[in-house]
Amino acid sequence: MNPVHGTKNILSIAGSDPSGGAGIQADLKSIAAAGGYGMAVISALTAQNTHGVNAVHVPPAGFLTEQLRAIGTDIRIDGIKIGMLANAQVINELTDWLAEFRGAATQAGTPVPAVVLDPVMVATSGDTLLDEAAGAALRRLFAHADVITPNIPELAVLAGAAEAADWDSAIDQARELAARYEVLVLAKGGHLDSARCRDGIIDASGVLFEVESARHSTANTHGTGCSLSSALATFYARSGDWGAALRSSKTWLDTAIARSGELEVGSGHGPINHLARLWDGAAIDVAGDALQAWWERISPIRTAIDELGFIRTLQDGSLDAADFEDYLGQDAIYLRGYARAMSRAAALAPDTESQRFWAAAASSCLEEELALHRGRLAGPLPEPSPSTTAYLNHLLAGTDSYPVLAAAVLPCFWIYQDVGTRLAAANHRAHPYADWLSTYADPGFEEATAAAIALVNGVHAAADARTRQAMWCAFEASALHELAFFAQTAAEGPRQATNTAAADFAPEGDAVPAR
Ligand SMILES: Nc1ncnc2c1ncn2[C@@H]1O[C@H](COP(=O)(O)OP(=O)(O)OP(=O)(O)O)[C@@H](O)[C@H]1O
Numbered sequence: 444m445n446p447v448h449g450t451k452n453i454l455s456i457a458g459s460d461p462s463g464g465a466g467i468q469a470d471l472k473s474i475a476a477a478g479g480y481g482m483a484v485i486s487a488l489t490a491q492n493t494h495g496v497n498a499v500h501v502p503p504a505g506f507l508t509e510q511l512r513a514i515g516t517d518i519r520i521d522g523i524k525i526g527m528l529a530n531a532q533v534i535n536e537l538t539d540w541l542a543e544f545r546g547a548a549t550q551a552g553t554p555v556p557a558v559v560l561d562p563v564m565v566a567t568s569g570d571t572l573l574d575e576a577a578g579a580a581l582r583r584l585f586a587h588a589d590v591i592t593p594n595i596p597e598l599a600v601l602a603g604a605a606e607a608a609d610w611d612s613a614i615d616q617a618r619e620l621a622a623r624y625e626v627l628v629l630a631k632g633g634h635l636d637s638a639r640c641r642d643g644i645i646d647a648s649g650v651l652f653e654v655e656s657a658r659h660s661t662a663n664t665h666g667t668g669c670s671l672s673s674a675l676a677t678f679y680a681r682s683g684d685w686g687a688a689l690r691s692s693k694t695w696l697d698t699a700i701a702r703s704g705e706l707e708v709g710s711g712h713g714p715i716n717h718l719a720r721l722w723d724g725a726a727i728d729v730a731g732d733a734l735q736a737w738w739e740r741i742s743p744i745r746t747a748i749d750e751l752g753f754i755r756t757l758q759d760g761s762l763d764a765a766d767f768e769d770y771l772g773q774d775a776i777y778l779r780g781y782a783r784a785m786s787r788a789a790a791l792a793p794d795t796e797s798q799r800f801w802a803a804a805a806s807s808c809l810e811e812e813l814a815l816h817r818g819r820l821a822g823p824l825p826e827p828s829p830s831t832t833a834y835l836n837h838l839l840a841g842t843d844s845y846p847v848l849a850a851a852v853l854p855c856f857w858i859y860q861d862v863g864t865r866l867a868a869a870n871h872r873a874h875p876y877a878d879w880l881s882t883y884a885d886p887g888f889e890e891a892t893a894a895a896i897a898l899v900n901g902v903h904a905a906a907d908a909r910t911r912q913a914m915w916c917a918f919e920a921s922a923l924h925e926l927a928f929f930a931q932t933a934a935e936g937p938r939q940a941t942n943t944a945a946a947d948f949a950p951e952g953d954a955v956p957a958r
Pocket residue numbers: 465566567593594595631632633634640641642656657658659660661664665666667668669670671693696697700
């Protein structure tokens with residue numbers, strides 16, 4: 444599902460920039476960033492990088508129409524962005540197709556996609572991207588556009604005037620153009636030397652909507668015009684409101700320019716960071732690194748576990764025997780439920796290997812660990828504590844999703860094994876809990892933990908963004924439950940206060956999961 448409402452299909456008709464900063468490549472990224480589904484009809488190929496355009500190849504103009512027809516006869520088009528068109532032949536082919544396509548939609552009573560036309564003439568590098576003889580053809584195309592988005596030099600060429608030196612002159616020229624071609628004009632202040640970068644949508648009567656941002660001191664402005672026009676076409680298709688579309692586009696562009704320094708692309712005019720916001724999310728961690736990133740993210744929880752009185756006194760041997768027994772009782776109850784959760788994972792596993800892994804883990808959990816606890820526990824099992832109950836509820840709730848369940852059971856492996864490494868290292872012959880600590884040094888458990896991490900990694904790599912997010916939430920919540928579980932013994936103070944340590948880590952505004 445589209446993040447906001449029904450998916451919008453946006454067609455970019457533009458030139459290719461193999462460096463990925465401008466043209467069709469920038470358009471597709473911008474459309475995606477603005478929440479649309481991007482399609483690309485290529486009008487021309489350029490050989491360019493961040494320093495300039497070395498060559499331009501224009502495929503036969505008729506092939507443009509082939510591409511347009513292939514899309515137009517099959518796919519609903521909700522918005523169109525037009526960029527570099529190279530020469531008059533290409534423009535004429537496009538004009539004919541657009542007239543026919545929009546005419547047919549009007550006749551059929553289906554929505555007519557809005558057209559945002561960026562009249563690309565000269566690249567940032569100063570290279571020409573449109574034949575000078577193509578001017579007349581371009582002006583005919585304006586009749587089929589809703590908005591044209593010239594920069595300051597293009598505005599001057601189209602208005603037949605000197606380049607505007609300030610924003611008011613740019614608005615005047617834009618108004619003149621809007622009246623002459625009966626089109627909205629998005630005037631852009633990027634080429635002015637003002638401290639703020641203003642853009643405005645202007646009609647014959649004046650400025651309809653205006654936005655502005657700080658001017659970033661960066662050379663990474665390659666493709667800003669392409670990106671802005673594509674975002675505008677997409678946000679308009681989604682909102683049906685040019686003012687809202689301009690505001691959304693400008694806000695997004697401002698971040699993309701501000702964060703262009705995070706990319707390392709070429710040594711000239713670099714690209715903007717189209718997908719900076721998307722990359723902030725957990726959804727796109729590289730498979731293999733994703734779980735490592737999760738592990739890093741729970742490092743405050745892991746540190747808090749290491750610092751618990753229970754762990755420290757178990758390590759130095761000063762842990763009260765009654766507290767240890769309390770812990771063992773809860774652990775035995777927990778392991779029964781944990782084995783149930785892993786059996787459920789085995790039942791849901793999509794392949795035999797994963798099924799065998801979880802089934803074996805559930806079995807060893809019951810047979811070995813439970814037997815171990817039983818041998819040490821004097822009496823019958825105690826009542827489950829609130830922490831134990833809450834942890835098990837978390838594991839066994841929502842167990843319809845295999846990926847989420849697999850992520851939820853992982854911290855018990857991983858944290859137990861990690862804490863166990865330090866506990867085992869503290870062991871010595873005279874340690875009061877020597878035999879217990881020696882169980883942490885089991886290489887079989889280390890192997891099983893590594894296998895569980897690899898398995899969940901694979902599940903994560905194959906999952907969609909929403910599932911990955913749910914997996915992370917389940918993983919983090921389990922880590923918090925681990926903390927609360929270890930924190931529940933009397934070594935931490937009164938038993939009722941078991942949630943205090945975990946409360947420090949609750950996401951702002953959220954209640955700590957009830958334990
Ligand atoms: N240094 C900057 N800091 C912030 N915003 C900028 C900067 N330079 C350009 N912009 C913004 O980028 C968008 C494109 O503006 P510009 O006037 O540069 O168009 P353009 O020349 O068509 O772009 P291109 O660089 O793709 O040729 C506008 O929203 C403008 O305000």
